[in-house]
Amino acid sequence: MRKSLFVALVCSALVCAFVLPNLSAMEAPGDMVLKAPEGVKARFSPVEFSHDAHSALDCESCHHMLAENPDNYNCMTEGCHDLFNPTSVEEKKDIAYFYNAFHDRRSEHSCLGCHMAKKKAGETTGPLACTQCHPK
Structure with a gap:
């Protein structure tokens, strides 16, 4: 039991020492254009x-x-947001529907959900209206 605990602690320490700093050091790409899938x-x-x-x-x-x-x-x-052409109301509500990755009001992982949560908290937020993100 002690040996297993020791091995688990050493593995956790190695992950913290080598993997986590690399994740935070990753550089995000610059500006990009988000568009509907082909x-x-x-x-x-x-x-x-x-x-x-x-x-x-x-x-x-x-x-x-x-x-x-x-x-x-x-x-x-x-395996992520790979439902592109939903055929039912249930599928349109599914988190796998790519539209929901950006527009799910209940999820703070989506653009719109995050912006709405920030507004509700009284913080500065990004766009909330369709045409603010999608210019004509």
Whole structure:
């Protein structure tokens, strides 16, 4: 039992010493354009997104699956938000629907959800209206 505990503690210490500093040292890409996946008809224009404007946030604020899959930052890959053309009301509410990755009002991991939570807390927030993100 003591040996197992010792091994677990040593492994945890190694992870803290080598892996965590590398995660925080990762540099986010610059500005980018977020758009609907191929094959999906977009109702609004693409969104210009600035990682620099969000640099005060921890990466996992948005990339909430980062701990489980540290090599994948893309929300629309298999197993994440990969439902592109929902066919039912239930599917449209599903977190796997790519639209919800950005617009789920109940999730602080989505753009809109985070901005709404900040507004509710009385903090400075980003855009809350459709046309503020999606210019005509």
